[in-house]
Amino acid sequence: MAVMTYREALNAALSEEMERDPDVFLMGEEVAEYDGAYKVSKGLLDMFGSQRVVDSPISELGFTGLGVGAAMAGLRPVIEFMTFNFAFLAIDQVINSAAKMHYMSEGQFPMPIVFRGPTGAALQLSAQHSQACETYYSHAPGCKVVTPGTPADAKGLLKAAIRDNDPVAFMEGELLYNFKGEVPDDDDFVIPLGVADLKHEGEDVSIITHGKMIHVALQAAQKLDKDGIKADVLDLRTIRPLDMSAILETVRKTNRIVYLEEGWPYAGTGAQIVTMIQEEAFDHLDAPIIRVTQADIPMPYAKNLEILAKPSADHVVKAVNKVLYR
Amino acid sequence: MAQKKKKKNALLEHDISEELALDLMREMLLYRRFEEKAGEAYAIGKIGGFCHLHIGQEAAAAGSIKPLSREDYVTSAYREHTQAIAKGVNPNAVMAELYGRSDGSSGGKGGSMHIFDAECRFMGGHGIVGGQVPLATGIAWKIKYRGEDSISLVFMGDAAVNQGGFHEGLNMAAVWQLPCIYVVENNEYGMGTAFDRVSKTEMATKSAPHGVPAHVVDGQDVLATYAFFRDLADKVREGAGPQYVDLQTYRFHGHSMSDPVSGTYRSVEEVEQAKDERDPIAILGATLKGAGVLSQEAFEQMDVEARQIASDAAEFADASPLPAPEALYKNVWAEINPNGRLFFDGRPEQGEAS
Ligand SMILES: Cc1ncc(C[n+]2csc(CCOP(=O)(O)OP(=O)(O)O)c2C)c(N)n1
Numbered sequence: 001m002a003v004m005t006y007r008e009a010l011n012a013a014l015s016e017e018m019e020r021d022p023d024v025f026l027m028g029e030e031v032a033e034y035d036g037a038y039k040v041s042k043g044l045l046d047m048f049g050s051q052r053v054v055d056s057p058i059s060e061l062g063f064t065g066l067g068v069g070a071a072m073a074g075l076r077p078v079i080e081f082m083t084f085n086f087a088f089l090a091i092d093q094v095i096n097s098a099a100k101m102h103y104m105s106e107g108q109f110p111m112p113i114v115f116r117g118p119t120g121a122a123l124q125l126s127a128q129h130s131q132a133c134e135t136y137y138s139h140a141p142g143c144k145v146v147t148p149g150t151p152a153d154a155k156g157l158l159k160a161a162i163r164d165n166d167p168v169a170f171m172e173g174e175l176l177y178n179f180k181g182e183v184p185d186d187d188d189f190v191i192p193l194g195v196a197d198l199k200h201e202g203e204d205v206s207i208i209t210h211g212k213m214i215h216v217a218l219q220a221a222q223k224l225d226k227d228g229i230k231a232d233v234l235d236l237r238t239i240r241p242l243d244m245s246a247i248l249e250t251v252r253k254t255n256r257i258v259y260l261e262e263g264w265p266y267a268g269t270g271a272q273i274v275t276m277i278q279e280e281a282f283d284h285l286d287a288p289i290i291r292v293t294q295a296d297i298p299m300p301y302a303k304n305l306e307i308l309a310k311p312s313a314d315h316v317v318k319a320v321n322k323v324l325y326r
Numbered sequence: 327m328a329q330k331k332k333k334k335n336a337l338l339e340h341d342i343s344e345e346l347a348l349d350l351m352r353e354m355l356l357y358r359r360f361e362e363k364a365g366e367a368y369a370i371g372k373i374g375g376f377c378h379l380h381i382g383q384e385a386a387a388a389g390s391i392k393p394l395s396r397e398d399y400v401t402s403a404y405r406e407h408t409q410a411i412a413k414g415v416n417p418n419a420v421m422a423e424l425y426g427r428s429d430g431s432s433g434g435k436g437g438s439m440h441i442f443d444a445e446c447r448f449m450g451g452h453g454i455v456g457g458q459v460p461l462a463t464g465i466a467w468k469i470k471y472r473g474e475d476s477i478s479l480v481f482m483g484d485a486a487v488n489q490g491g492f493h494e495g496l497n498m499a500a501v502w503q504l505p506c507i508y509v510v511e512n513n514e515y516g517m518g519t520a521f522d523r524v525s526k527t528e529m530a531t532k533s534a535p536h537g538v539p540a541h542v543v544d545g546q547d548v549l550a551t552y553a554f555f556r557d558l559a560d561k562v563r564e565g566a567g568p569q570y571v572d573l574q575t576y577r578f579h580g581h582s583m584s585d586p587v588s589g590t591y592r593s594v595e596e597v598e599q600a601k602d603e604r605d606p607i608a609i610l611g612a613t614l615k616g617a618g619v620l621s622q623e624a625f626e627q628m629d630v631e632a633r634q635i636a637s638d639a640a641e642f643a644d645a646s647p648l649p650a651p652e653a654l655y656k657n658v659w660a661e662i663n664p665n666g667r668l669f670f671d672g673r674p675e676q677g678e679a680s
């Protein structure tokens with residue numbers, strides 16, 4: 001095990017996979033000479049040269065489509081979005097080209113491409129730069145959605161995503177890049193997509209979440225611990241494919257569920273998961289499921305309003321108390 | 327003496343009066359001091375998020391916006407604080423917005439990248455590179471639709487010309503002959519990427535495929551810039567159709583507050599040389615002093631006044647209250663539908679939309 005930052009873990013996954021497979025290349029804004037807007041690709045230009053680590057123009061739709069074409073023709077592109085906020089310009093190529101390609105060609109064109117970058121809010125970046133985007137991508141069949149919350153998950157899942165033959169939206173967190181954790185040394189440390197991870201164990205209540213929000217959930221679990229309430233914190237790690245059996249297991253164990261996500265509530269990821277739980281485990285519920293999300297508004301800039309708008313550990317504790325009828 | 331004449335000729339050549347030239351100096355000093363103040367406020371945590379300063383590009387703002395009328399529309403990207411001021415937005419309201427306070431131009435909700443002022447026809451403050459270009463085209467569409475004689479002017483950075491929206495916007499403006507001026511504030515870099523690394527053709531060629539006339543202007547020379555935009559705005563108002571301007575400038579600071587001024591992508595020497603040779607305030611200063619229109623003393627007095635407005639703005643912003651918590655749910659929609667309930671997330675205290 002080595003202790004490294006989330007950023008370093010992503011960097012290691014990229015360099016190992018590029019080492020392993022010459023068809024893997026990285027393209028995006030500022031990824032090469034600038035080392036990446038968030039320094040995730042630091043040093044890769046020196047290691048792999050400018051044919052494989054490529055600075056693009058600010059043409060999101062263009063370089064995303066280029067990646068899709070390259071994948072159709074047999075390469076394995078990793079397309080970096082400086083942030084997923086800018087990927088709205090490119091989502092046509094992700095949904096209409098990448099996600100449907102295999103199906104509409106009846107399997108002739110697999111789509112081994114990764115679209116990666118930070119999603120969600122950082123600090124005071126206001127409405128157009130503070131959006132959790134996973135729901136847009138998980139809505140479309142054909143697209144896989146991965147949201148690692150720790151350095152180990154970042155590394156193992158990015159390696160899996162690059163090796164995967166389907167398009168993967170790989171969503172990181174700007175506020176996670178400096179987060180440190182233990183990561184297995186093994187060059188072949190791969191975490192399969194579609195496997196959730198229990199990040200904290202308890203029997204009274206389940207907090208199900210994904211991505212950066214696992215840290216908010218763990219904070220809440222600690223607060224609850226002091227109050228004698230033991231929470232399961234289930235990290236989905238991938239939104240699609242979804243580890244339904246892990247979800248059902250924690251539901252059957254605690255019978256009380258809070259879903260926590262960074263994005264908006266309306267038709268959000270939580271809405272989907274709540275539906276599936278009630279379809280498959282209605283009899284195991286002792287209380288209605290409560291969701292904790294970003295407030296249902298565009299993100300405001302002012303510091304005090306931003307704090308109110310973001311989901312917090314206190315919101316989670318409140319929701320837990322509610323499902324426990326306390 | 328011959329030198330003096332030549333300098334005076336610069337005013338004559340551009341048909342700019344001494345008073346106007348002095349006003350342009352006042353404006354540019356204000357923009358410079360305002361941005362410096364914003365930089366200081368950022369450093370002590372009064373301003374958060376991304377903050378992109380316009381220092382070095384003052385002539386581009388003053389020279390292109392000051393010739394416009396109040397009825398003309400200006401739209402921009404995220405490096406827009408001083409452009410808003412140029413269009414008449416109160417510096418206090420701009421600074422309060424940067425501080426995220428209730429007296430800000432968007433009540434603190436927009437921040438540095440999203441300054442809006444409907445009354446001044448300052449149409450934002452947009453954070454997605456190139457996103458504002460089609461909007462300005464739409465504003466020009468409205469002008470033509472209603473038969474008004476205002477014009478729409480939009481700023482973008484050099485990097486924005488690689489976005490599809492730029493080309494789509496220009497094409498439509500040409501097809502429908504809309505009264506829109508597309509201004510590239512060409513400061514040579516998009517973040518850390520020099521323009522020639524991401525384009526095989528020159529900036530001035532970008533509009534030709536769409537049939538939009540192109541112009542190249544020295545955006546560090548405020549007199550030339552002003553004269554050019556004054557004449558161009560008249561032409562567009564009279565029906566000349568859309569125009570495209572490569573307004574050549576340079577940014578003296580980093581891309582945003584969190585980026586280094588220089589680094590891997592440009593050298594310290596390059597920046598220093600630009601500051602020495604291409605400072606728009608120094609350039610106008612030399613002209614006016616050479617022509618005997620502005621004494622050093624009067625210049626310093628102007629600067630004192632500019633600093634005063636900037637520090638007053640900071641004081642105003644600092645004294646302005648934070649937005650009230652109730653503001654959180656306000657203005658998501660213009661109309662509250664009885665079934666348009668916001669909030670589905672288990673935070674009962676936030677209640678219904680208001
Ligand atoms: C669509 C989109 N992609 C990426 C970004 C991130 N970004 C913000 S500013 C910028 C550089 C833009 O440079 P330029 O257009 O030259 O304007 P300047 O900053 O020089 O004024 C980038 C890449 C963004 N805001 N929007």
Ligand SMILES: [Mg+2]
Pocket residue numbers: 483484485511512513514515516517
């Ligand atoms: Mg630029």
